[in-house]
Amino acid sequence: MGTRAESRQQTAARVVAAASRLFSQQGYRPTTVPQIAVEAGVSVGTVASVGSKDALFLRSWEESSTAASLALIAEAATASDSVTERVWTYIGHMVEATIAAPDAVRDYFVAYLRASDHAANLGRLNEVGAALRGLFPDEPPEEDSLAKGPFGSPAELASWTIWLAFSAVCFGLAASSYPPEDARALMRAVVESQCAPFEKQGADR
Numbered sequence: 197m198g199t200r201a202e203s204r205q206q207t208a209a210r211v212v213a214a215a216s217r218l219f220s221q222q223g224y225r226p227t228t229v230p231q232i233a234v235e236a237g238v239s240v241g242t243v244a245s246v247g248s249k250d251a252l253f254l255r256s257w258e259e260s261s262t263a264a265s266l267a268l269i270a271e272a273a274t275a276s277d278s279v280t281e282r283v284w285t286y287i288g289h290m291v292e293a294t295i296a297a298p299d300a301v302r303d304y305f306v307a308y309l310r311a312s313d314h315a316a317n318l319g320r321l322n323e324v325g326a327a328l329r330g331l332f333p334d335e336p337p338e339e340d341s342l343a344k345g346p347f348g349s350p351a352e353l354a355s356w357t358i359w360l361a362f363s364a365v366c367f368g369l370a371a372s373s374y375p376p377e378d379a380r381a382l383m384r385a386v387v388e389s390q391c392a393p394f395e396k397q398g399a400d401r
Contacts, residue, residue, distance in 0.1 A: 216256040224303035280391040302370040354390040
């Protein structure tokens with residue numbers, strides 16, 4: 197027989213799974229806590245004990261996005277001998293996914309800004325960042341201008357620069373601040389500029 201803690205964990209997992217299904221099918225706004233309760237087969241109070249609507253939406257989005265990112269990066273690792281094309285295989289896909297669903301991205305940012313605890317997501321973000329770093333050569337370039345600095349190795353700095361630029365592009369697309377073609381062009385330029393110093397090392401991998 198499972199312990200009470202295990203039972204609570206199983207119930208929480210059922211609630212999160214139910215919320216994820218509804219958010220995926222209906223989107224954030226039409227989904228309600230009572231609907232999540234019915235879908236999970238629990239009471240509204242039980243859903244509330246697992247998390248608010250915002251918290252469940254953030255967890256659902258972040259867990260699924262992390263899993264998708266890690267899978268895409270794993271595929272990108274074998275996509276090309278070019279560092280630029282490996283990174284673009286992943287980042288380009290993410291840009292297109294954002295362009296295809298700006299309203300969902302907007303809902304995510306709104307919920308994110310309302311929340312105060314982002315510790316779990318920081319761990320997921322670091323996992324994706326490490327995987328993105330893995331698309332770069334193992335050894336950093338030898339040029340003095342790219343020596344190891346306060347932000348880690350040149351590859352770590354490049355990968356985080358790309359990720360932060362992509363985050364800014366997501367904000368812009370969600371806010372309809374610029375058109376999709378500008379988002380594509382900007383991110384392609386960022387990827388090319390950050391990956392260019394690594395192309396020789398990438399070819400020697």
